[in-house]
Amino acid sequence: MAKTFKYIIVGGGVAAGYAAREFAKQGVKPGELAIISKEAVAPYERPALSKAYLFPESPARLPGFHVCVGSGGERLLPEWYTEKGIELILSTEIVKADLAAKSLISASGETFSYQTLIIATGSTVIRLTDFGVEGADAKNIFYLREIDDADKLYEAIKAKKNGKAVVVGGGYIGLELSAVLKLNNIDVTMVYPEPWCMPRLFTADIAEFYEGYYANKGVNIIKGTVAVGFTSNSDGEVKEVKLKDGRVLEADIVVVGVGGRPQTALFKGQVEEDKGGIKTDSFFKTNLSDVYAVGDVATFPLKLYGELRRVEHVDHSRKSAEQAVKAIKAAEDGKTVEEYDYLPYFYSRAFDLSWQFYGDNVGDTVLFGDNKPTSAKPKFGSYWIKDGKVVGAFLESGTPEENSAIAKVARVQPPVADIDQLAKEGLSFASKI
Numbered sequence: 356m357a358k359t360f361k362y363i364i365v366g367g368g369v370a371a372g373y374a375a376r377e378f379a380k381q382g383v384k385p386g387e388l389a390i391i392s393k394e395a396v397a398p399y400e401r402p403a404l405s406k407a408y409l410f411p412e413s414p415a416r417l418p419g420f421h422v423c424v425g426s427g428g429e430r431l432l433p434e435w436y437t438e439k440g441i442e443l444i445l446s447t448e449i450v451k452a453d454l455a456a457k458s459l460i461s462a463s464g465e466t467f468s469y470q471t472l473i474i475a476t477g478s479t480v481i482r483l484t485d486f487g488v489e490g491a492d493a494k495n496i497f498y499l500r501e502i503d504d505a506d507k508l509y510e511a512i513k514a515k516k517n518g519k520a521v522v523v524g525g526g527y528i529g530l531e532l533s534a535v536l537k538l539n540n541i542d543v544t545m546v547y548p549e550p551w552c553m554p555r556l557f558t559a560d561i562a563e564f565y566e567g568y569y570a571n572k573g574v575n576i577i578k579g580t581v582a583v584g585f586t587s588n589s590d591g592e593v594k595e596v597k598l599k600d601g602r603v604l605e606a607d608i609v610v611v612g613v614g615g616r617p618q619t620a621l622f623k624g625q626v627e628e629d630k631g632g633i634k635t636d637s638f639f640k641t642n643l644s645d646v647y648a649v650g651d652v653a654t655f656p657l658k659l660y661g662e663l664r665r666v667e668h669v670d671h672s673r674k675s676a677e678q679a680v681k682a683i684k685a686a687e688d689g690k691t692v693e694e695y696d697y698l699p700y701f702y703s704r705a706f707d708l709s710w711q712f713y714g715d716n717v718g719d720t721v722l723f724g725d726n727k728p729t730s731a732k733p734k735f736g737s738y739w740i741k742d743g744k745v746v747g748a749f750l751e752s753g754t755p756e757e758n759s760a761i762a763k764v765a766r767v768q769p770p771v772a773d774i775d776q777l778a779k780e781g782l783s784f785a786s787k788i
Contacts, residue, residue, distance in 0.1 A: 367392020385440020528612025714765030
């Protein structure tokens with residue numbers, strides 16, 4: 356017998372939690388909504404896993420960071436879903452989706468039927484074993500995506516006190532985990548092939564600050580090469596990391612952060628795709644009228660830039676989920692909602708640092724402020740200028756008011772006549788908009 360629901364959300368991450376909250380606001384009736392998640396816990400704020408979850412002192416633990424605390428909202432404990440009559444179907448992996456028949460089948464053979472489906476399957480990590488890297492299946496080689504991953508890494512950090520870690524990758528995960536490993540008194544070496552860290556966002560000037568700051572904290576950085584193999588000890592635990600340039604690094608722990616890929620395989624050939632994701636409209640509806648896609652898997656019209664984009668970030672996961680639910684409920688009432696008008700936003704926190712970025716990182720760049728890694732209180736930023744307008748803005752160590760000001764600049768896109776003058780004005784330019 357199939358379990359039948361009016362609405363099913365497949366995936367139990369951030370987007371699912373924020374969608375559930377919006378459904379409750381919109382008056383969903385008990386028994387109408389189910390969330391099917393392969394994780395064993397109710398939706399939580401995933402960014403905590405690479406930050407406070409791994410702190411040596413007073414680490415964050417559930418139920419402390421269930422959604423929606425990451426955006427200053429109410430914390431939705433498992434009991435909240437019960438009270439609202441929302442069925443949380445946990446530790447359940449969907450292995451087949453038949454969108455024409457409106458049915459989903461789990462690994463244990465259960466069938467679930469829906470009237471409206473929200474795909475919120477998120478991303479999965481890219482693993483070195485996917486490329487056949489020699490020895491990449493050794494113990495103590497970690498990836499970070501789910502709470503189980505974080506638990507295993509935390510245990511290893513405790514077991515390998517004062518040990519050596521190699522972090523493979525120079526992006527978000529690489530930078531955040533290198534910092535948190537260092538806080539745990541682990542000897543850290545970062546390895547990445549690019550000429551500087553966070554190359555998808557950072558300019559060389561911005562990256563120079565973070566690389567200098569990390570070096571001053573005792574993090575070793577090796578650029579321009581990759582891990583091509585691992586050796587392990589008699590217990591099967593990783594012992595060494597072999598680099599393409601011939602170097603061999605000792606390691607008790609290896610953490611890999613080389614990117615993710617959207618989990619869309621279940622729906623291949625059943626929905627339109629674009630740019631690696633499931634193509635949607637401004638309401639996150641796919642080409643099938645009863646199927647929506649949100650968060651990492653959605654390729655949607657980014658109104659501000661007049662193009663289709665796929666955005667992998669928690670802020671978009673939250674907002675796209677809310678938009679989809681508003682659109683679903685409005686359509687049932689014969690109403691419409693405003694088009695999704697998203698301003699791309701990224702942020703990170705590590706050591707005593709905290710940066711925010713808004714807009715688009717295209718065009719020429721202007722650096723301003725104090726970006727010396729040795730400064731007691733460094734504070735600097737960058738603007739991106741395209742076609743004579745500011746289209747993106749980055750700020751390290753901004754106050755809430757200053758971060759709001761750079762967000763406004765990225766949204767308004769004010770004209771710039773003199774780039775040198777903009778560099779001189781720096782943050783005060785944003786404050787005037």
